[in-house]
Amino acid sequence: MPATTPHAHRVTHRYFLVMLAVGMSGGLLGPALPHLAAMTGSTMGQISVLFTARALGNMLGSLLSGRLVDRFPGHRVLAAMLVLMAAGLAAMPFSQGLAVLTAVVFLLGLAEVSANAGANTLLLWAHGRQAPPWISALHFCFGLGNTLVPLVLVAVLALTGHFAWAFWAVALYALLLLWPLAGLASPTAPAAREEEAPMPPADGWRLALFLFMFGLYVGMEITFAGWVTAYATLAGMPSEEAALLATLFWLALSAGRLLAIPLLRRFSPWWVLRGCLALGLASGLALQLGWLPLAVVSLLFGLAASAIFPTLFGLSNQLMTVNGRTTGRIFLAAGVGAMAVPSLAGPLLERAGTGAFPLLLMALLGLLAVALFALRARVRRTEA
Template identity: 40%
Template sequence: MSGHIGTLMNTAKKTTIGYYLSYIALGLSAAMMGPTLPGLADQTNTQISQIGVLFTARSIGFLFMTLWVGRLYDRVPGHRLLTLALFGLTLTMALMPTAPNLWVLTAVLFLMGMSHAGVDIGGNTLIVWLHGRAVGPYMNGMHFFFGVGSFLAPIIVAQVISVTEGMQWAFWILALLMLPAVFYVLNRPSPTMPEAAQEAASGAVNWSVIFLIAIFFFIYSGTEIAYGGWIYSYAIATEAGTVSTAAYLNSVFWGALTIGRLISIPIATRLRARVILFIDLAGCLASIALILLIPHSTITVWLGTIGLGLFMASIFPTTLTLAERNTTVSGSVTSYFFIGASLGAMSLPWLFGRQLDQNGPQAIMVLVFACLVLEFIVYSLLMHQIQREKIQAPSV
């Protein structure tokens, strides 16, 4: 019996490696946008204010896939879908520098968004099925490897551009780095859907908690993507960095996310999810407040960016862990969470870009602070709802 349990644990760990590789690929695709936006604008003969439509296209693709891919994960062996999504991510990355105009590039980003959703929803659903209530540190670990990819992408882009004086090879190198995940996941058995998740897929879910978490993800994902995408342009507009150093500021943000997620792995085994979320949100507010209070200081921009990355790091995986503890997670339920996230990632970066163009770079930080305040309010409502349902549970 003990030998069988040991074999299952060993299989689970090997499968988890595949999810970690998938999230490195996901991070590479997510973080390459910021430092490549000016180059993509030149490639397509487009104004920088118009190029922000790429965020929207990727998010619409993400949303479109999110509407139905969760149901597919409930019905089809998960690794088949995950492998297909990873291949799509690799292919669209390779196609980006070949797009001759904004319309073609927008279509490529739409397809990339679809692939992104397949990997994101698949990874978050399958790892919960694989580890159950012990998912906390594994979930944080998976999102840590997203940070690894996000940290490496701007550095790779900056280094390749400095050597080749062009972006083409940067995209192709990133695409090559995604291939190991494709082949690894393809050769691993898919985890089975737990019985409780099957019940959730058939309709037995806690809708109030799911709705509040979806709203929470709307604000969080939109703010994270907007900050990671526009901090490069903000730094240049405020003269907080040159073209090259601004790319490194972008990388520092994703690097701080990476370090924060690494730190959060042991923390997730010691603190309750609600406590971690409170600390994270308070730290995010303090980091942006620092930049707002001393707006023209290069040092505060760097310190605030590092702080924001560190405290944002564990919000997403910790909220998913909180969801696992307070409702049943199926592919369909995960889709609802990511519908909220994709709507935020679609609308908020576009809004930030418009405000940057119309009202100047400082509007970016004001919007980030406002979003974080709103997120704190939603967090409070979520905690109240969870506590209320726990009190009512014995009488049901």
């Protein structure tokens, strides 16, 4: 997978390290939640406000980061967000009151999504239309950070007996990334580079379809990961086994993003997306009809979901001019989907029973397939 230029190759490695830090920061809140509740004297119901605060910070950061990356050198923006993220992580163990902790988590969510969106945008600018495999590798690093950080917390608790050192360790890692970024020039937007092939004219429908698909996908991902344990428990699976299903999903999702790297070199993004959606629909049908064990369905659904977001992101760069503002809108749509779609699962499970869960997943996949078909038709019509 050759880099576009030697400079693109060097900056790409830095962005991988940044996304590892973002993934570790984002993945630390869940495992540390009981410790944060004890620290603030809050119930689990009260401490759940942290997730809302982070989501709201993510949504504001999505809008802010796009404007910053378009106006200032991208590496300066990434460095500023890494400093803010490290400050938030370092401050969390000192935030003894729930209100203060909520404010810190809001700022942390803003910094995380800004660094995430910034790294994605700069990687697109560095590789141009050859970006899809690199984007998949970038998102693998994010998933790897999510996977590793619970192990960091376990190790810290074993060595020190206090959860705070996990936050401080991730904060220190984020600060160590400032020096590698400072030594390299920031990639520039394609419009500023003469060698970049001309992009198609602006098309609001294309952007709308992309935003719709990003919101649907992220909502579906969070819905499966967040509700599969509850679904399995209601279906009669022992709670210990049900708790492993989300882990299997995330492991398959991370592995699938690695697998997508050679696939995106060999096949077009359109074919990769169709394959993912077909596998997802087959997994949902197997879940509905009880053809496969839940553990196998979790693995297959994670594999199906793995390449959708990075492939869509790379495809958007081939079909539109993607600047910081566009990336910000994409991450805003993802944040809205993450808040809205999972909220449907609870009422459906309560009112319609466990059979509603796979139907919801298949409905979301069906809508994604329809939107992808509409996007393909739109591209053919406008480029004819």
